[in-house]
Amino acid sequence: MSLDQNNRSRMVIAFTFVVALILSILPGPAWAQPFRPDWVSLVLIYWCMATPQRVGVGVGWTVGLILDVLYGSLLGEQALAKTLVAFLTLKLHLRMRMFPRWQQAMTVLVLVAINHLVVLWIKDLVTHAPVRWSYWSSSVVSMLIWPWLFIILRDVRRRARVS
Amino acid sequence: MLSSSGWSLRTPTVLTRFVVFTALSLALMVLDHRGQHLAKIRAGLSVVFYPIEVAATLPARAVESFLNFVGGNEALQQKYDKLASRQPLLEAKLERYDALVAQNTHLRKLLGSAALVADRAVVAKILQVSEEPFTRKIVIARGSLDGVHNGQPVIDNHGIMGQVTEVDPEQSRVTLITDPGHAIPVEDTRNGLRAIVFGTGAESSVAVRYLAAPTDIKVGDLLVSSGIGGTFPFGYPVARVTRIVNNPNEPFLNIHARPVAHLEYNKEVLLIWPTKITPGRTLPPASAPGPQPTPLNGVRAIPDTTRRPPAARAPARPPAAAADSSAGADHGH
Numbered sequence: 001m002s003l004d005q006n007n008r009s010r011m012v013i014a015f016t017f018v019v020a021l022i023l024s025i026l027p028g029p030a031w032a033q034p035f036r037p038d039w040v041s042l043v044l045i046y047w048c049m050a051t052p053q054r055v056g057v058g059v060g061w062t063v064g065l066i067l068d069v070l071y072g073s074l075l076g077e078q079a080l081a082k083t084l085v086a087f088l089t090l091k092l093h094l095r096m097r098m099f100p101r102w103q104q105a106m107t108v109l110v111l112v113a114i115n116h117l118v119v120l121w122i123k124d125l126v127t128h129a130p131v132r133w134s135y136w137s138s139s140v141v142s143m144l145i146w147p148w149l150f151i152i153l154r155d156v157r158r159r160a161r162v163s
Numbered sequence: 164m165l166s167s168s169g170w171s172l173r174t175p176t177v178l179t180r181f182v183v184f185t186a187l188s189l190a191l192m193v194l195d196h197r198g199q200h201l202a203k204i205r206a207g208l209s210v211v212f213y214p215i216e217v218a219a220t221l222p223a224r225a226v227e228s229f230l231n232f233v234g235g236n237e238a239l240q241q242k243y244d245k246l247a248s249r250q251p252l253l254e255a256k257l258e259r260y261d262a263l264v265a266q267n268t269h270l271r272k273l274l275g276s277a278a279l280v281a282d283r284a285v286v287a288k289i290l291q292v293s294e295e296p297f298t299r300k301i302v303i304a305r306g307s308l309d310g311v312h313n314g315q316p317v318i319d320n321h322g323i324m325g326q327v328t329e330v331d332p333e334q335s336r337v338t339l340i341t342d343p344g345h346a347i348p349v350e351d352t353r354n355g356l357r358a359i360v361f362g363t364g365a366e367s368s369v370a371v372r373y374l375a376a377p378t379d380i381k382v383g384d385l386l387v388s389s390g391i392g393g394t395f396p397f398g399y400p401v402a403r404v405t406r407i408v409n410n411p412n413e414p415f416l417n418i419h420a421r422p423v424a425h426l427e428y429n430k431e432v433l434l435i436w437p438t439k440i441t442p443g444r445t446l447p448p449a450s451a452p453g454p455q456p457t458p459l460n461g462v463r464a465i466p467d468t469t470r471r472p473p474a475a476r477a478p479a480r481p482p483a484a485a486a487d488s489s490a491g492a493d494h495g496h
Contacts, residue, residue, distance in 0.1 A: 018215065025219045027292055030366055030427055057177060061184040065191075069208040070215060071295040072302075072329060072336045075201055076191030083188060087181040123297055126196060127343040135297075 009162040013055060016043050016156065017063050025070050034134035037142040038112050040067055040078075041085050045111055046153045048089035049096050051162060060086030074126060081118040085111050101147050109143035202329075209331050216302070216334075220290055283436040285309065287317075289429060290334060297364045299342040299426070301325075305434060306333045314394050318433045322400035322423030323347065323388055327434075339426055340401065341369055349401050350389035354379055357389055360402055360420060366427055369402050371418035376409055378416065386420060396437040400424075 020039040028036070040063055047055035064082030068075050088111055089096070096104055116139055120131065156162075175183070194200045209216075231238070285305060293300040305311050307330045315327040317337045325345065329336035338345050345362040349371075356379060361370045374380060384404045390397030402420035409416055 021212075021215050022219045025216065025291060027220060027223050030292075057180040057184050061188065064188075066208075066212055066215075069205060069212055071298070072293060072300050073295055073298060074192050075195040075205060076188040079191065080185060080188035083181060083184045087177060090177050122192065123343075127297075 005161065008160060009054065012156065012160040012162050013047055016153065021063070021066060021070060024067060034137050035141050036138060037145045038115060038138055041082065041112050041115050042108065042142055042146060042149050043153070044082060044086055045089050045108055046150060048086050049093045050157055052090050052093050056090055057083055057086045074122065077119060077122045081115040084118055085115050088114065105143045105146045108146045109139055112142040113139040205329070206331055216291060285434045286431050287434050288431055297343060299339040299362060299364065299366070301337050301339065302334055303337055303432060304334055306331045306335050308332050311335050311434060316395045316435050316437065318399060318435060319424045319429050321425055323395060324424045324426055324432055326394060340422055341366060341426060347395060347401060348389045348391040349386040351380060352385045352387055356380060357391070358386065360386060367421055369420050369422055371404070371420055372415060374416050374418060375414065376416060380404060380407065380418065382407060
């Protein structure tokens with residue numbers, strides 16, 4: 001693979017993450033807030049699964065940290081959660097590639113829920129945040145979005161020949 | 164870091180990286196939570212990622228300007244009419260307010276007490292609302308270049324919204340009073356009862372904590388900032404009590420209140436620079452104990468409301484009634 005190709009792959013991956021970050025902080029009505037899918041986790045899971053040699057724990061930590069800065073949350077909170085998501089996906093990526101789409105979606109549900117659980121633990125330790133059931137709806141929405149996002153990102157990866 | 168296969172140094176395994184980055188995250192969190200070690204780093208990072216925030220607000224701005232363009236004259240005319248009709252009303256109110264402020268300042272001088280009074284205010288546009296569940300924060304388009312500082316009160320035309328907790332050059336982050344990490348000292352306007360209002364993370368509900376059962380507080384009571392603590396000036400509406408639950412099994416009353424400020428609706432907020440009003444040189448000598456510092460702009464004052472005896476509070480409270488007579492006199496010209 002040429003150096004040029006290598007750089008282009010990186011740019012494409014970075015671009016998808018930037019889009020995910022923008023979608024994560026896009027202003028929206030308050031009622032829709034709990035139903036916002038965890039875009040960054042989804043994109044991270046996809047790239048960890050498709051190109052584990054490029055995207056891994058370090059990238060997860062970095063985008064998590066950027067998300068912390070954008071959210072204004074405790075620095076390291078999202079970073080830790082995304083690190084864990086990346087790690088688990090790397091461990092599972094060979095199996096996830098083989099899964100039928102619905103089973104993949106279930107795995108994504110679990111991964112995103114773990115992400116949310118970690119964030120909840122940290123928030124609870126720091127500010128005693130009240131838990132509401134709607135908090136978990138984001139994981140479910142992420143699961144429902146996954147098959148479509150998977151198709152889009154796969155197209156992006158094939159067109160840009162990211163490998 | 165060493166691979167066990169025994170032939171060379173390899174890139175670290177996934178597990179090693181995971182452990183390293185987890186440790187890094189934990190260290191960051193501890194540093195960020197315990198003190199302000201990371202304020203500079205955070206400020207630097209948010210400047211770097213400012214373009215992402217701008218990109219995120221672009222669609223909303225585009226829609227707004229498009230609607231303005233399409234709605235055009237009619238909407239503007241309507242808005243103008245509405246504002247024009249309110250103008251005389253507000254002016255009339257303001258006239259009375261000037262008189263009240265003058266009188267209040269005079270009374271405070273007589274009492275020899277310092278108080279925070281907002282003398283400068285700047286309108287700031289809301290750029291972004293925290294989209295993370297549980298936190299209630301907003302980002303406004305004023306930063307350290309406009310003189311914004313940490314802990315600065317933010318209000319709207321109904322009441323207190325929150326305080327500035329993070330300042331960048333071009334923008335700053337405001338923690339709303341509904342944020343679970345926020346607390347504000349208040350006072351019941353009906354009887355002067357002191358309390359603390361805590362955010363809960365819900366968008367339109369705050370909690371009044373640590374009040375035990377026989378406390379005189381009722382549904383409908385207006386809670387205003389008490390000025391204790393020095394961050395917020397005295398007398399701005401904070402919340403109205405909506406529900407009081409007395410569970411005998413719990414040591415304190417469970418009191419819910421609704422923020423007075425329109426936290427979820429505004430597009431613009433007001434930043435205020437409270438100034439400390441201290442007894443000046445023009446005082447009658449008898450009522451000016453202690454040193455007399457000159458008023459300083461932007462200095463955080465610690466008002467002595469805590470030490471004021473209840474008797475002394477009384478004359479400061481109902482100047483509204485007394486002001487009517489003097490308001491006419493002051494504005495006779």
